[in-house]
Amino acid sequence: MTQRSSGETSDDGSSEEAPRGFSRRAFFAGAVSSAAAGAAAGVVATGLSGAAASGTGPAAVAAADEVYPFYGAHQAGIATPPQDHLVFMVFDVTTTSASELQVMLAKWSAAIAQYTQGLAVGSVEPDRAQAVPGDTGEAAGMGANQLTVTVGFAPSMFDGRFGWAKYKPAALKDLPAFASDALTPAFTGGDICVQACASDPQVAYHAIRNLARMARTTATTRWTVQGFGRASRGTGQTTPRNLMGFKDGTRNISSDDDFAQQVWVGADSDQSWMTGGSYLVARKIHMLIETWDSDGIGDQHAVFGRTKAEGAPLSGTGEFDTPDFAVKAADGTPVIPVNAHVALAAHENNNGTKILRRGYNFTDGIDSVGRLDAGLMFISYQKDPAQFSQLQSKLGANDRLNEYIRHVGSGVFAVPPGLSAAGDYFGKALFA
Amino acid sequence: MTSSRNSPATRRAARLALLTGLVAGSMLLAGCSAGSTTAGSTASAGGTAPVANGATQIKVTLSGSSCAMDYATAPAGPVTFTVTNTDAAGLSEVELMSDKRILGERENIVAGLQPATFTVTLGGGTYQLNCPGASAENTDFVVTGAAASTASDVQTLLTTGTTGYGAYVEDQSAALVTAVAALDAAIQSGDVAAAQKAYAVARPFYERIEPVAESFADLDPEVDARVADVDPGTEWTGFHPIEKDLFETGAISASTKTLSTKLVADIAQLQTLTKGLTYKPEELANGASGLLEEVQSSKITGEEEAYSHIDLVDFAANVEGSEQAFEYLKPALSTIDANLTASISTQFDSVNALLATYKDASALGGYDLYTEALKASDATKLTQAIQALQQPLSQISEKVATA
Numbered sequence A: 001m002t003q004r005s006s007g008e009t010s011d012d013g014s015s016e017e018a019p020r021g022f023s024r025r026a027f028f029a030g031a032v033s034s035a036a037a038g039a040a041a042g043v044v045a046t047g048l049s050g051a052a053a054s055g056t057g058p059a060a061v062a063a064a065d066e067v068y069p070f071y072g073a074h075q076a077g078i079a080t081p082p083q084d085h086l087v088f089m090v091f092d093v094t095t096t097s098a099s100e101l102q103v104m105l106a107k108w109s110a111a112i113a114q115y116t117q118g119l120a121v122g123s124v125e126p127d128r129a130q131a132v133p134g135d136t137g138e139a140a141g142m143g144a145n146q147l148t149v150t151v152g153f154a155p156s157m158f159d160g161r162f163g164w165a166k167y168k169p170a171a172l173k174d175l176p177a178f179a180s181d182a183l184t185p186a187f188t189g190g191d192i193c194v195q196a197c198a199s200d201p202q203v204a205y206h207a208i209r210n211l212a213r214m215a216r217t218t219a220t221t222r223w224t225v226q227g228f229g230r231a232s233r234g235t236g237q238t239t240p241r242n243l244m245g246f247k248d249g250t251r252n253i254s255s256d257d258d259f260a261q262q263v264w265v266g267a268d269s270d271q272s273w274m275t276g277g278s279y280l281v282a283r284k285i286h287m288l289i290e291t292w293d294s295d296g297i298g299d300q301h302a303v304f305g306r307t308k309a310e311g312a313p314l315s316g317t318g319e320f321d322t323p324d325f326a327v328k329a330a331d332g333t334p335v336i337p338v339n340a341h342v343a344l345a346a347h348e349n350n351n352g353t354k355i356l357r358r359g360y361n362f363t364d365g366i367d368s369v370g371r372l373d374a375g376l377m378f379i380s381y382q383k384d385p386a387q388f389s390q391l392q393s394k395l396g397a398n399d400r401l402n403e404y405i406r407h408v409g410s411g412v413f414a415v416p417p418g419l420s421a422a423g424d425y426f427g428k429a430l431f432a
Numbered sequence B: 001m002t003s004s005r006n007s008p009a010t011r012r013a014a015r016l017a018l019l020t021g022l023v024a025g026s027m028l029l030a031g032c033s034a035g036s037t038t039a040g041s042t043a044s045a046g047g048t049a050p051v052a053n054g055a056t057q058i059k060v061t062l063s064g065s066s067c068a069m070d071y072a073t074a075p076a077g078p079v080t081f082t083v084t085n086t087d088a089a090g091l092s093e094v095e096l097m098s099d100k101r102i103l104g105e106r107e108n109i110v111a112g113l114q115p116a117t118f119t120v121t122l123g124g125g126t127y128q129l130n131c132p133g134a135s136a137e138n139t140d141f142v143v144t145g146a147a148a149s150t151a152s153d154v155q156t157l158l159t160t161g162t163t164g165y166g167a168y169v170e171d172q173s174a175a176l177v178t179a180v181a182a183l184d185a186a187i188q189s190g191d192v193a194a195a196q197k198a199y200a201v202a203r204p205f206y207e208r209i210e211p212v213a214e215s216f217a218d219l220d221p222e223v224d225a226r227v228a229d230v231d232p233g234t235e236w237t238g239f240h241p242i243e244k245d246l247f248e249t250g251a252i253s254a255s256t257k258t259l260s261t262k263l264v265a266d267i268a269q270l271q272t273l274t275k276g277l278t279y280k281p282e283e284l285a286n287g288a289s290g291l292l293e294e295v296q297s298s299k300i301t302g303e304e305e306a307y308s309h310i311d312l313v314d315f316a317a318n319v320e321g322s323e324q325a326f327e328y329l330k331p332a333l334s335t336i337d338a339n340l341t342a343s344i345s346t347q348f349d350s351v352n353a354l355l356a357t358y359k360d361a362s363a364l365g366g367y368d369l370y371t372e373a374l375k376a377s378d379a380t381k382l383t384q385a386i387q388a389l390q391q392p393l394s395q396i397s398e399k400v401a402t403a
Helices: A024-028 A098-115 A201-214 A256-263 A289-293 A297-304 A341-345 A385-398 B008-020 B023-035 B153-188 B192-208 B210-214 B220-224 B239-249 B254-274 B281-299 B311-336 B338-356 B372-393 B396-400
Strands: A043-045 A085-093 A148-153 A192-198 A219-230 A278-287 A360-366 A372-382 A405-415 B055-063 B066-069 B073-075 B077-085 B094-098 B101-106 B116-122 B125-130 B138-144
Touching: A085 A201, A085 A360, A085 A372, A098 A148, A098 A201, A148 A278, A192 A201, A192 A278, A192 A405, A201 A219, A219 B372, A256 A372, A278 A385, A289 A372, A297 A341, A341 A385, A372 A385, A372 A405, A385 A405, B055 B073, B066 B138, B073 B077, B077 B094, B077 B101, B094 B116, B101 B116, B101 B311, B101 B396, B153 B192, B153 B254, B153 B281, B153 B311, B192 B210, B192 B239, B192 B311, B210 B220, B210 B281, B210 B311, B220 B239, B220 B254, B239 B254, B281 B311, B281 B372, B281 B396, B311 B338, B311 B372, B311 B396, B338 B372, B338 B396
Parallel strands: B055 B077, B073 B138
Antiparallel strands: A085 A192, A085 A219, A148 A192, A148 A405, A219 A360, A278 A372, A278 A405, A360 A372, B055 B066, B077 B116, B094 B101, B094 B125, B125 B138
16 A cells, blocks of 8 residues: 555644645655655555556556545545646535435435445446346445545525524635626525545546436535636645636645634534535636637737736746736836736735635537636635635626626535544534 | 248247346346355354344344354244344445345445444244345345245235236227227327327326336337437337327328328227236336436437427326336335335425326316426426436335345
């Protein structure tokens, strides 16, 4: 067994992360030698396909075999470096029975524990001819593929249907309306979100599909987005690009301090069951791709405030140069326009507010008026959804990018902390 | 049509293969029985299981990937199994089986939730405790004392149920014959309005017993094929070309009359074929589930009644046929798995409550026409209700299977 860090921080925010600056390749080569990283119990390779023993190196593990632990202080799929594929689904709970909901969440929790280890729940091929297979089978033999499944509860879950009203965190409220919102009911709201991420899209889909299946008498599927490429940089990763061709996540949260201060709900929360949890904001952002593709490079740079190829702030030359919003051009105007995306979103200009972005590129084919239907499935984690609202109220009103994007879907969810062990399940504290 | 018909015997053979789907499965089963572990391998040694409330008490513990009983034997009589899942993420179900039949079981036994119990009354013999997904799925459970002298109560209930269902099918067939005769009378007299009404009256009788009708593989296409299902060069016959004439063209032609005459003959044939048929419990179960597949694949999509748009009439009839089959299994199924039975009943109630919102006594067939607008606004809701019913319903075939 090879153990490596998943990049998760520990409960108290102390360092249990891999050393900074790992390239993706180095990460995958399993070159972890420091005691700190070795103790992290981060990634566990089960060697399901025997790759570890096949001569590719003593610690080398194919992504297919890579297993992220399910149990822990925080849910996986937040600090976890973004895998390549996403299936995000929002459910409406249809049952009015708290005990049916409880059974569903307990079954989900147990099932996710299995799926994330590359295991099934129930047989793909039962003995008896009349038996319906317990598992749908399309991920059989494929390995865990770094699967993480992250569960969150929307404000509507605390409306009194299930006796949860007294557990509603003050921070959990529907997002306010923002300038330039173009939300459609088809991609907005819902009761419970499930974010499945994996290095293989079929493995992620299998998890969501089977959870939907086991919930069929208690919850219905409301909206879903399949993301085909990560569009945010996680700890130790190279910076990926969004569908506008720009690097995304260059200054994403990665330090333990930032996770503790900006992402994880602390012990000071008004609801103790949320300690170690986080809040997920989902925004389905449609890009006006064809329009963008006919925009000149100079304007594209000005829209983001960064260069396209290198991703450098317009005030600097390298991707990781810190943007300097004070630098003026010869004509006296800021080199990074004040309404450029980075200028509006930068923590320097928002009293230090940051959010952990964990978005994915998506395409839904062709829309009803003949345009490419694609964009960014924006997902962010923060210790209070107000962090997102603070940034989006500025972006929605002023962002030069708004000419090329439409926020068409939205949701906010309380993501409970990680489960401690088998027998623990999502929402367990709320059924007390 | 000029194609020669198969003999009734051939059709019966086709019907059995289609309806049971058991031929290959049974072969597999024989091979799998070797997977049983020997008695006691995961049970504690020695001693006698305690008795409480008149039943021998057996504790079953799901832990890790194991499924263990505290005692592997009991005297003949009532036996209560109490199943606790301590930390087995992959296990959630326990069944007591006898010769591949499920006698009692519990599902949703998930770590972190309360233990589940079920009680069965057992005669002497060897049974198997089956834990799907466990490292050893089957553990023998030995009951000492007198063997059950006659067929079990469950078997008796199942036999009663399948006999009752056979009578139901015959009733529906007979009513269909009458309704199609009325349709034919209206068509032969050239009365489009009367024929439209008679069409809507006749359809449900066929839709309620569709799995049985479909099992006659050469008759069903001649009665119920949609135009897209007809092979090029083959004549399109049955209900739907008549529907097209009555509702799209709005006129009765000589060919409509010919089609009607043939439909009368085909339905008479159906009645002959269904008379005296016997059914296996799993056939009822598969039929009940199959009807809901029909609802999803051709009614909610609006494909079935493309010209008359009485898809909700067919929808209601499919659901009714499904519920009838379920009701005939229910007495036995309640004994085997009371929770599942209750869950299915609840889901039937919600589907029926939803369907009731579309009832309109003045509409053709008694339900709102399934227009494009209604489909656009309501199809998702209908799909979700049917799926929530079909999921538990699809589980019952295994529970009542006699093979």
